[in-house]
Amino acid sequence: MPTILITGSNGLVGRELIRAFDKLPQYTVIATSLSPDKIMQPDVAFHQLDVTNRKEVAELFGDLLPQVVIHSAAISAPDTCETDKALCNKVNIEGTKNVADACKAIGAKMLFISTDFVFDGDAGPYKEEDAPSPISYYGWSKLEGEKITQTLDNWSIVRTVLVYGDTVGLNRSNFVTWVKGALEKGEKIKVVNDQQRTPTYAPDLAYGIVKATEWLVAGKANEIWHISGPEPLISVYDMALQIAAYYNLDSTLIEPIASASLNQPAKRPPVTGFILSKAEKHLNYKPIEFINGLEKLAL
Ligand SMILES: NC(=O)c1ccc[n+]([C@@H]2O[C@H](COP(=O)([O-])OP(=O)(O)OC[C@H]3O[C@@H](n4cnc5c(N)ncnc54)[C@H](OP(=O)(O)O)[C@@H]3O)[C@@H](O)[C@H]2O)c1
Incomplete structure (x- = not known):
C-alpha cells in the first residue's frame, strides 16, 4: 500500500488532496504543514513540517519513508513573492530543493504542484509543451521548482489555474x-x-492529481500535466x-x-488557461x- 506524504496540507489545494486520497483505500496518507493541523481528517496522520528546514525534512522523510511526496506547500500569493523575494526563494526554491533531496535520499517519487504563472500570458490557452516565460517572481520561483523536481529519477509536475473551492477553516479566501x-x-x-483563465474546481484538481499519482506509482514516463477547468x-x-x-x-x-x-x-x-487534451486522454480527466x-x- 503506497504511502503518500503531502506538504502544505492546510492550504486550499493540500486539504482537497487529503480528502481525495483519504477516500482511496489503496493509499496511506500523511499530511504535513507549517502550522498546526487545520484539516483534522480522521485516519490521516499529521506532522508539522517547515520545508525550509532541510534537516527536519530529511529526518521526517527518513522516519516515514513515503513512496510518493506531493509537494503543494508554497508561498502562493504572487504579490508576497514580488515584495518579499527572500521569503519566496526560501520557501518556493530552497524548500522545494529540500523536499527533492530528501525524496532522492529515500528513493521516493515526487509530484510538484505548479502554476499557469510560469507562462507570460501572451498566447493562452497553453499546452504542456509550450515554452514557459514567467513575468512575475512567483512564476519564476515555481518554474525553478519545476526544474528542481525534474532532477529526480521519478517525478511528475501538475500545473493548475486559479483554484476555487471550500476555504472554511483555512487562513485564506479565494x-x-x-x-x-x-x-x-x-x-x-x-x-x-x-x-x-480556465478556473479550476478544487475537487477536480485533486482528482487530476490522484490520477497523475497513479501514473507515477505505476512507473510510467515522467510527465508535466495541465489540470484546470475546461x-x-x-x-x-x-x-x-x-x-x-x-x-x-x-x-x-x-x-x-x-x-x-x-x-x-x-x-x-x-x-492563460490550459488545453487539457493530454490529461483527458491519459488520465480520463473531465473537469466541470x-x-x-x-x-x-x-x-
Ligand atoms: N490556489 C491557486 O489558485 C493555485 C493556482 C496555481 C498553482 N497553485 C499552487 O498550488 C499549491 C498549493 O496552493 P494553495 O492555493 O493551496 O496555497 P495556500 O492555500 O496558500 O497553501 C499553501 C500552504 O503552504 C504551506 N506553507 C507555506 N510555507 C511553508 C513552509 N515553510 N513549510 C511548510 N509549509 C508551508 C502553508 O502552510 P500553513 O497553512 O500550515 O501555514 C499553506 O498551507 C502551491 O504550490 C501553488 O503554487 C495554486
Whole structure:
C-alpha cells in the first residue's frame, strides 16, 4: 500500500488532496504543514513540517519513508513573492530543493504542484509543451521548482489555474468567497476584465492529481500535466458576474477595470488557461464548468 506524504496540507489545494486520497483505500496518507493541523481528517496522520528546514525534512522523510511526496506547500500569493523575494526563494526554491533531496535520499517519487504563472500570458490557452516565460517572481520561483523536481529519477509536475473551492477553516479566501462576501455586504469591488483563465474546481484538481499519482506509482514516463477547468476561457470579470447571478447579488457593484490600473506589485499573465487534451486522454480527466462548480460548492 503506497504511502503518500503531502506538504502544505492546510492550504486550499493540500486539504482537497487529503480528502481525495483519504477516500482511496489503496493509499496511506500523511499530511504535513507549517502550522498546526487545520484539516483534522480522521485516519490521516499529521506532522508539522517547515520545508525550509532541510534537516527536519530529511529526518521526517527518513522516519516515514513515503513512496510518493506531493509537494503543494508554497508561498502562493504572487504579490508576497514580488515584495518579499527572500521569503519566496526560501520557501518556493530552497524548500522545494529540500523536499527533492530528501525524496532522492529515500528513493521516493515526487509530484510538484505548479502554476499557469510560469507562462507570460501572451498566447493562452497553453499546452504542456509550450515554452514557459514567467513575468512575475512567483512564476519564476515555481518554474525553478519545476526544474528542481525534474532532477529526480521519478517525478511528475501538475500545473493548475486559479483554484476555487471550500476555504472554511483555512487562513485564506479565494475568488468565489471574496466576491460573494463583498457583494453580500453591499461593497463595491473592482475586477479585472483583461485577464482570462480556465478556473479550476478544487475537487477536480485533486482528482487530476490522484490520477497523475497513479501514473507515477505505476512507473510510467515522467510527465508535466495541465489540470484546470475546461475551456472556453473566461475573464475574471465574467467570473464575478456569474457569481453575482448565481447568488442573486447586485452585479452593478462590480466595476470592470484593466489590470494596469490596480498597481499590484506582481504582474499577472493576461491570457492563460490550459488545453487539457493530454490529461483527458491519459488520465480520463473531465473537469466541470465554472457555473457547475458554483452549484457544487453550495456556499
Ligand atoms: N490556489 C491557486 O489558485 C493555485 C493556482 C496555481 C498553482 N497553485 C499552487 O498550488 C499549491 C498549493 O496552493 P494553495 O492555493 O493551496 O496555497 P495556500 O492555500 O496558500 O497553501 C499553501 C500552504 O503552504 C504551506 N506553507 C507555506 N510555507 C511553508 C513552509 N515553510 N513549510 C511548510 N509549509 C508551508 C502553508 O502552510 P500553513 O497553512 O500550515 O501555514 C499553506 O498551507 C502551491 O504550490 C501553488 O503554487 C495554486
